[in-house]
Amino acid sequence: MATFHDLDLPKALQKAIDELGFTNPTPIQERAMPVILSGRDMMGIAQTGTGKTFAYLLPILKQWKFANVHVPRVVIVVPTRELVVQVVEEVEKLTAYMSVRTLGVYGGVNINTQKTKVYEGVDILVGTPGRMMDLALDNVVRFDEVKKLVIDEFDEILNLGFRFQITSILSMMKTKRQNILFSATMTDDVDDMLNDFFDFPEEVSLAASGT
Ligand code: ADP
Ligand code: MG
Numbered sequence: 001m002a003t004f005h006d007l008d009l010p011k012a013l014q015k016a017i018d019e020l021g022f023t024n025p026t027p028i029q030e031r032a033m034p035v036i037l038s039g040r041d042m043m044g045i046a047q048t049g050t051g052k053t054f055a056y057l058l059p060i061l062k063q064w065k066f067a068n069v070h071v072p073r074v075v076i077v078v079p080t081r082e083l084v085v086q087v088v089e090e091v092e093k094l095t096a097y098m099s100v101r102t103l104g105v106y107g108g109v110n111i112n113t114q115k116t117k118v119y120e121g122v123d124i125l126v127g128t129p130g131r132m133m134d135l136a137l138d139n140v141v142r143f144d145e146v147k148k149l150v151i152d153e154f155d156e157i158l159n160l161g162f163r164f165q166i167t168s169i170l171s172m173m174k175t176k177r178q179n180i181l182f183s184a185t186m187t188d189d190v191d192d193m194l195n196d197f198f199d200f201p202e203e204v205s206l207a208a209s210g211t
Helices: 011-020 027-038 052-062 081-094 111-119 129-137 154-159 163-172 188-197
Strands: 042-045 074-077 102-105 124-127 148-151 178-183 202-205
Touching (some): 011 052, 027 052, 052 148, 074 129, 074 163, 081 102, 102 111, 102 129, 111 129, 129 163, 154 178, 163 188
Parallel strands (some): 042 178, 074 124, 074 148, 102 124
16 A cells, blocks of 8 residues: 655655654545646546545645745635635645645635735635635736646535636636546536536546445
């Protein structure tokens, strides 16, 4: 069984993982790593609880390089405010020894407070579809430097009726970038979106019953 040490992670990232007490990558983490590192678009499908958040965070952070840029280079869209908070926490734990500015944005809180934080500079922006769209339409969030777009819980995002917001966000992203999509299930809605907006992402799928 592979350990995190086999993944040849930068020291700062490995130290953070050691402090979390994690020793072995989960199957989705192991399988997503080379695909995401290759730069190809990816659609990852695995049940809840299989470790999908680290499956995209680890390769993104493994490749992390300092850049003198103040607008987000990584955008992560998740369905709910609770998930924004959770993903931000996980990024912060993993980047404890790195210089990465992470910000979570979601509805239900004053948008001006969030605008101020965006203007202060952000490297990894995590948000709900609605608030992400609103901040981008207001030209507060700028997508000019986005190299990676992650849509996590894509099935849930579409189940909650956020197709319009996702489409709108995608239409505002003009840069060449890597798209990384994750879902617990492959639904017709997810499949439709893949066909309409993405160019044959490589599918990494874990059998529900385990192998
Ligand atoms: P999913 O998104 O697939 O539902 P999460 O990414 O939320 O799963 O991870 C589920 C739980 O497993 C979290 O508490 C997370 O911290 C933990 N976890 C993730 N990767 C590992 C690992 N390699 N070893 C041990 N625990 C892990
Ligand atoms: Mg998840």
